[in-house]
Each structure stands twice: as structure tokens, then as C-alpha cells.
Amino acid sequence: MLTAETTALISWNREAEGCKWAGIGIGWDGYAGKDLSPIMNAAAIQFYVRTVNGRMFGLPFVLTLEDYSGGMGFCYTANKYFERSAIDTVWQRVVVPLADFDLETENLDPTNIKQLQNWNYSKVGTFISTNPKLIYFTLNLLHPGCKKNLFPTLLLCR
Numbered sequence: 001m002l003t004a005e006t007t008a009l010i011s012w013n014r015e016a017e018g019c020k021w022a023g024i025g026i027g028w029d030g031y032a033g034k035d036l037s038p039i040m041n042a043a044a045i046q047f048y049v050r051t052v053n054g055r056m057f058g059l060p061f062v063l064t065l066e067d068y069s070g071g072m073g074f075c076y077t078a079n080k081y082f083e084r085s086a087i088d089t090v091w092q093r094v095v096v097p098l099a100d101f102d103l104e105t106e107n108l109d110p111t112n113i114k115q116l117q118n119w120n121y122s123k124v125g126t127f128i129s130t131n132p133k134l135i136y137f138t139l140n141l142l143h144p145g146c147k148k149n150l151f152p153t154l155l156l157c158r
Contacts, residue, residue, distance in 0.1 A: 009052070011126040023061075023119040026132065033068055034113040036098060044097040044137035045116065048130040049087055056087040059094070060125050064117040065101055065108055073101035073108035087127065097137055 012022035028034060036043070045063065059077040066072050075096055079085055083092045103110065116132060 007128055007130050009126065009128050012124065014123045021119065023117055025066075025115045025117045027115040028113075031114060035111045036065075036113050037110040039134075040098045040101075040110055042136060042138070043134050044095045045132050046093065046095050046135045047132040048091045048093055050091045050128050051087055051089055052126055052128065053089060056125075056127065057085070059087070059127070062119045063096055063101075064119060065098075065110075066114050066117055067109040068112045068114045069107075069109060071108040072106040073103045073110070074105070075101045095135070095137065098134075 010024070013019065014022055049059065058079050061077055063075045063077055064072050077094065077096065081094050081096050083094075101108070
């Protein structure tokens, strides 16, 4: 059940004086280094989102894994990770496979992960989210009758 204890209202205003960026860092287990390398192709970050009111087409942030050497891996939270094309006032699951993070550009070392960050890029916004968690994830999620790859990053057809 989603309650005030399991969710967070995330609101920001980058137009406020002195605000150059907005983001959140989440250090798992007291920021102890995590070796995610064995699960990079078998896990995903899952969370649920909804708006306070109205609709949003996409989340205005980039998920970032940061390692202890300062390397980063980025994944833009496009709507291909959503259950529905728009975020509205009804809870919606978001699943972002770890395999979709770009490890090369900023030299992320998946054997020593420090934190998961969420960098907000739009100027002003508000949404409600659950805490992100790691889940087991498989790319073979489609119904056996599927003939077409509708979500290339998320799902594979046979």
C-alpha cells in the first residue's frame, strides 16, 4: 500500500534565485560501495510515480549511478519505461533496466557504486514518487504471440 511513509512529494524550482541545479542522491546502506556488475543484465530500478494533478509526458530527470571514483552512468527516463504514455494522478510503475545505463561516457565502474542520483532538468515541477528499489528483471517479458518489438530497450520479441 502506498502511504505518506512510503512516498515522497518531489517539487523543485530552478528559477529560484541561486538555484543552479536540482537533484536527489540516494546512498544505499549508508553509502557503502555496491558491486552491481553481476546483476547489470538481470536487474532494474523500479519506482511508482503519479502527478498531484494534471498530466506529464515524461519525467523531467535523468537517473544517474555514481561510483566512488567519480564515474557516472546515465539513463534518461523516457516514457518507454512507463506502463502508460503519460503520467497522471493514477499510480504508474516505472522500470529502468540497469543494462540501459550508459557506463562508457563517464567511465562508471559498476563494481563500486556509491549512489543513485536523480537530476531534475526542467525548470519547475512536482510529482509524487515511491522510493526506488532494485528488482530482478528479465528482457523476455512479452506474450508468446508477440510479433513486433514495441519497446526496443525494455522488451524483446522471439
